[in-house]
Amino acid sequence: MGLGPSIKMTTLHHFNCPITRLLRNEENLEFVGIIVDGVSEVYDDKVYTAKRTADLAQAMRADAAIVSIDGWGNHHVDFVNVIEELGIKNIPSVGLSFIGLQGRLVCTNKYVDCLVDFNKGESGYENCIVGDNNLTEYDAMKAIALLKLKLKRSGKEVDSKEFEKKILKRLLFKEYDIKKVEFGDETKISRSLLTIDKDIADKFKDMEERIENIKVNIIKPFEHNIFVNSNLDFMPIACKVRGELGEGISSLLSGVSLMLTGVEKVSGYQPSNIGSSEGMLDKIVKFGQDGTPEASDYIIHVDIEFREGEGRTAEGIMAAHKIADMILSDIRNEIKKIDDIPYRKEEFYDLAKENKRKVVLIKIVSGLGNMYDTSMFPYEPGGFIGSRQMMNSSNLPYVISPNQCKDGAIHSLL
Template sequence: MKRNDDMMLEKDEIEKRRLVIKSFHINEVQLSSETSIEDGVLRINKDLIDEILKTEPLIERIDLNIVEPRAHNRWTNSIMDIIPISVKVLGVLGEGITHTITGACFMLTGVDAEGIQVAEFGSSEGILKDQLSLNKVGTPADTDIIISFDVVLKAGEGHHRQGPTAAHRACDKMVQDIREVLKRLKLNSFTERHEYYDIVKPGKKKVVIIKQVAGQGAMYDTQLFSKEPSGFAGGRSIIDMGNVPIIVSPNEYRDGAIRAMH
């Protein structure tokens, strides 16, 4: 539930969680020798790629590229995920304060060294404008900058969970470097600010939305409750949890508690 500060709780209503999301808009993304966010410009430390490769033996190469708005007539390997850049400043997923970037996001793509696309039940390689549906919930706007994080796995490593998981982990390390800067931005320098509340209304109808997620063992996986919004580190695989039903609050869902993996 989204409400203004002057909205009062009705009698018997119980406020369970309060989530504040502050957005910082990005107008330009540059590859640099250090990571920074200043005056609407996001600079990404491209040299971090070499450090990430040292820790991921299943990955042969990582290509980092900037896709400018409406410049989508370009080749892409199979799209594994579109990843927002968000960080917890206070509290845990679903409550407290979250900083998030608008105007830019990561796109994780993957292929192995033999040219086999990293995908399950159909791949999405091809011309980006034909493979990515823009301006939808969970996809970039046509005015957004896309940071392409393209992973080349070693031969054969895209056919089991370890390979795609390594790609997600590597991308998360790059995003985490940006999160650490995003977390330290001045609290009053945000572009927008929104508050959301999980409220219990005793005696009223209870609404449950059922979302079916992937968890089929070989490659198909979904991760929940990572340390950071839409993150990887600290999360738990739905497969490893036995594919049992999990209750997620509206604010946990809104704060990026679910991550599609493969």
């Protein structure tokens, strides 16, 4: 896992983003979009990207902003700068961050006046349990309530008058329940049974020179008393059926997700920046969070054995994520063929709301490279192939719609 295993937002967390989920349901606010800003290494770059982020918020006519980050320490420089640049443009904001005792701000300014601390531990210190200090729906609820109060105090009170809605984009999700996962002679899906080719790892193990070996295991519900290597990500299993990310039709398997872990072959090095997350699965993952599976879910466990030194390189980590995405591609091909499983249908809309206060969500994400990077716009929901890394894009901010966030436009390279 990257910097801070307990607070890092996995790909699954962005896919299930609680702030996005709640903001889109706020009847009397217009959720105009999400700005994804990468954490930079050099101070001048931090200031530059903060200014561009605020420029985008102003161009989107934002009345207010919620600013979230899943890092601390030096990363708070980016966080504080974004809040300051928003304040200079008269855009009030509420910040969301892990603070506790260990993550207290390294700098501040007069605009940093309203923060929600999503530390969950009594000690106030980071730990290596994936999801333990994740941003939750309750944290998002507090931030939205505080934002409404700040809007009121700045003379931009939220009203409940009737208004016209204009649909900008429509996204339809078809969700198929998977009741059982097992190995077989080929990958297929039938009657809520997902069968995975028992030799699926062999198909890809020679495709990346930085990877020594690949193991694919099936972890059954509640059977978590097993050792796993350091967590690199949790990913949803979903595919596009029609359209681009954020519109059209996507299909999702529920009751199952993918877990990516890794270790170096010779030294046993566990990929990490500060604090790796290897150990007994039931001890190093907090299940049931937006960024982790339910304890009752099946987990397709892809374990990567890196060649010596490659678990410490950006190229090695990207190769691992690419392998995981290729394994998911086999499953996605079968999702598109499903014809004997009932599905739940859920529709999501990007909306324009006449005369409603406009709110933007700013996600400050990994952008330093290696295990602390983020990639944008993969070919498939929550995937990796086809995406562009934030670091390689100089951490310049992206603007995405709420639907694109829900459709897996953000992939965490943990």
